[in-house]
Amino acid sequence: MDASTTLSPEGRDARALRRRGWTLALLTTAYFFSFMDRQILSILLESIKADLKLSDTQLGLLSGLVFALFYATLGLPIARLADRSSRSNIIAISLAFWSVMTAVCGLAQNFVQLMFARIGVGIGEAGFGPPSQSIIADLYPPEKRASAMAIYSLGVLLGGGLGIVIGGFVAHSYGWRVAMMVVGLPGVALAIIMKLFVVEPRRGLSDGPAATPIADQPAVSLWQGIGEMWRNRAAFHLVAAITVTSLIGYAVTGWGPSYMQRSLGMSMLDVSKYVALPAAFVAGGSALLGGWLCDRAAKRHGIFAQSYVVAIMKIVAFPFALAFYFVDDLWLALGSYFVAAIFAGAYIGPTYAMIQHLAPLRLRSTWAALTLLATSLLGLGLGPFIVGQVSDILRPTYGAESLRWAMFSVAMLTPLGIFHYWRAGVLMRRANV
Template sequence: MAPITQRREIDETLVLKRRWITLALLTLTYFFSFMDRQILAILLEPIKRDLSLSDTQLGLLSGLVFAIFYATLGIPIARLADRTSRRNIIAASLAVWSVMTALCGVAQNFTQLLLARVGVGVGEAGAGPPSQSIIADLYPPEKRASAMAIYSLGVLLGGGLGIMIGGNVAHAYGWRAAMLVVGIPGIVLALIVRLFVAEPRRGLSDVQRVAEEETEPLPSMWRGFLAMLHNPAAVHLVAGMTLTSLVGYALTGWGPSYMQRSMGMSMLTVANYIALPAALVGGASALLGGAIADRMAKRYGLHAQAWVIAAMKTIAFPFAVSFYFFDSVPVALGAYFVSLLFAGVYLGPTYALIQHLAPLRLRAMWAALTLLMVNLIGLGLGPLAVGRLSDLMQPALGDQSLRYAMLAVAMMTPVPIFLYWRAGVLMRRAAD
């Protein structure tokens, strides 16, 4: 038995030494996920003209249709990931959604585009939970928020660069070509992920918890759900992230359209001069947030990470709202970028805290439950709510209906601020 144990220790040491490769590839996979998902934001206006769609239909394509399949299929796939190879699931999922994104480019009507978006949602359902589970096994609690913040760069850079690439390709060759350009490279990346992403032992970075939990059988899916439901801090974190995502998906999903309709910008201007700087500012926000959260956790305890999020969101809120009031484009954009600098902080620390609170053998399941709420409610209802409100306000407000629809959703932000603050209070009480 000694040689077997020694070989396992050597393998685990190698996995930990090369964990940066795994983190980089998982971040790149997340990047492609959001690029393929959010490219629709810059293409809404040409798709609306080409296929004669309403804002409500665009909201369905941007959010609810995608989110239903993405969120609900994430649960059984996460269950599979808690039992089998997470790396293989991620690679297969990446291949599926990349093919379906390319097929969006050949859709000839609303129904065909809707079905292709369903396929994108089905594919992307298998990437997030297994990725978070792998990262949690590779990085200990004191480094996990920073690692998750790096992983969350995929959200911010993927969405921003997707808009930039999509806008430029659509301007030159049409929106269909843009879908093909961002979809096809993901198939190659799927092979690279399969070959080079590590599959660490579960609980590799939580030695003490492994000793406590290794003799316990794998809980059922229902018990996994109840375990989260009976953890008040986890409930508040998931609720806070869900509402934050609802506001975020609504505003980023319609942001390029708003800049074109209400601010008089062209699609190319938004793609080249707004998307990339916004992605870089958001990425800096995520990295800064992860570093601050880890430092505060080391000094005051993990509960302080939830308070960091609440504080940063409080600073961002007035700038995010004022963006819709300024008539001056430079001033409005200034407020927009300041809000982005603080708004992206929540991603890494929230993912890290939920993985910390989750039982070791349910990490993928808890990640999937979180994404179920975030995407079914946040992604599913956020863009749809803006589209529906815009259609309802259009008779009275004309071209400005989108402005006030987005403002109405932005005003929800104080609710998740309270939820994050409360999560920190509950975590501190539990630690005492």
Template sequence: MATLTTAPEIADALALRRRTMTLALLTTTYFFSYMDRQILAILLEDIKADLLLSDTQLGLLSGLVFAIFYATLGIPVARLADRTSRRDIIAASLAIWSAMTALCGLAQNFTQLMLARIGVGIGEAGSSPPSHSIIADLYPPDKRASAMAVYSLGVVLGAGFGTLIGGFVATHYGWRVAMFTVGLPGIALAVLVKMFVVEPRRGLSDAGRVAEQGDAPSVMAGFAAIWRSAPALHLVVGVTLTSMIGYAITGWGPSYMQRSLGLSKLDISYYIALPGALFGSISAIAGGRIADRWAKARGLHVQSWVVLVMKGLSLPLVLAFYLIDVPAIAIGCYFGSLLFANSYLGPSFALIQHLAPLRLRAMWAAITLLVINLVGLGLGPLLVGRLSDWLAPSLGEASLRWSLVAIVSLTPWALFHYWRAGVLLRRAGD
């Protein structure tokens, strides 16, 4: 007698069959997110001249105005994602921020551009938390770090191509056309996300775990759950410190290359941006693959120690980049450091999703991103700038160099938390 296949079993099979397509679409969405975010940096001088803005206004547009709405709205969006269709939230969010990016090209003054940038932040708040949740449901723990690493390519490639496309289009057609160029295609992508991304059953790839029934827990319950989980707390602190250092390096890297190494903006665009994106992509993928391979052999706790080792190897190369005055050698050290720099992305977010209660996966991702963006993005570049200003009277242009050395020297603090998280995960049997 033939065994009847239930509707849930058919849905589960379809979700697993289409998970590669889903991961590809989510990664492409993340790519558009970072491209739309990064393009403003390369257009700032053109926007300043056209709209007669001050540097303070430019700083608000590129940092605080975006970060506040992006970080804080991720929490209510994640709560919604833990109760409703994550796919639909991602598609709607993508359409919103893509349209608002294009609208930036129509702005005639600071207020209009600020409102459009707020719209971009609001839209992008609905992308990563539900995406993390979907990926965690589609990939089992021993493959999750690799999947998260693939997803993180959106950061590296989006930033690189945002700079490249924005610079090229703005040079030939103006900054407004550049905004249209990166914004409008995202609306078409939103349709594809709605049509082809699957909405998997919560806990699909976690054998033995069953999603809790009833209403999703509150936001405070999400914070409390992370606070009670010592491994998760160490991971959140570790990834936040690592991101803060990374945002500082990314935000001030071009200025350092110009001030201390004598490179031009064109040199950085042509010879640094895309090779850097390539090396960063290798780092992200390798970090996830290595973490998954060692997890199969030794247990999930080893994934945290993979980050410890990889980031530890990058530290002397980063310091050499800032301490060596010969441009060719310094840039070589910089590229070398990038081979390890993004290795933390896949394992960090995969372990956080592993530890999260099934009904709180999007919420935990949103809380992590909230802390990363408010502390990492908010403080990293600011600390370097403040320290550089403080050191400038005595060190001159070298003040930026030593400010970056100081922020990079915080890396061992982050590595301690990854070590401790691994210890606690091993004690818990993971």
């Protein structure tokens, strides 16, 4: 159905740019489904725990490490394939597979079966992020890339929040198994739409005439790509920054609903109605605001300023994030949570945009996958698992409040993420980026 193969190179470029808004919208929608399928588990943990008789450590494995091991490690070979072949085809196939496996989670009768279904979700989602970021970087020039990536990141924030809302309402009425199927199966239809309509742009299309044509760039092996990223110290600090931030974020999103139920006395339905949906839109607004501020800062000072903007927003959010774990009054605690959420989503789009800006054209998907490897194994993999493990360890001492202190201990890593954003900005400024 795609008639781009009959067009001249100039015609294909014009068509890709003309339809880039639709492409960005579809990629954002697919990202929404990705995080909805991934994060629905958080609102269902208490129901799954009671039904399958699991420990917090097992729940932490299911929501983090089990998923992340396959999600991250398979991301690299798929990204290498995406740097050489059709990214839009890879995205459509991946979306269909993880959607089916999310529905299969609802059929699990024990920990092992649920674990293998979650592995399937991770395998499918491994093929989405890197090629999507690469396509967006080719469709939008550097001065607009942070805003485009911020729009794309709405999939994370709205998908995670609405996954909790939908999962909570459906599980309340029909059980956690039906909730898994309800959020999973619609992704198959979206995969067909993605296959038909997502544009595959020329690599480097929006980087201007100064960019070296992709055909003139030598082939680069995976290890050379890793070495180039390691030697680019600004990229290294950006990856470190987003990894630390992701670890904290996944711990909060993975265990936040359980914490609200155990320590703040909320029901699963209350968390869905009064917290998840408003928080999703607040964080989505934060993402758009962060992208807009970062693009303005980049136009005025340079790309390096985007890293400073993210660091400042995280500094403002930090005390409110801590207050969420120390305030016993429900409404004050939720107020602190929402103030922190205003700034929570600002880092995603600008960080992805800066990494794509620093990456060589032939390595954009690979560098995105390396970032995914770090944020998934250390962030998604360890964040929920560490909280679950620490909660079990502290349970004899703190009882039902063990989860509160486990989540607080992870939140205290925030200054480390702020440091890495500041350092990345310093290095990019020295390099005149």
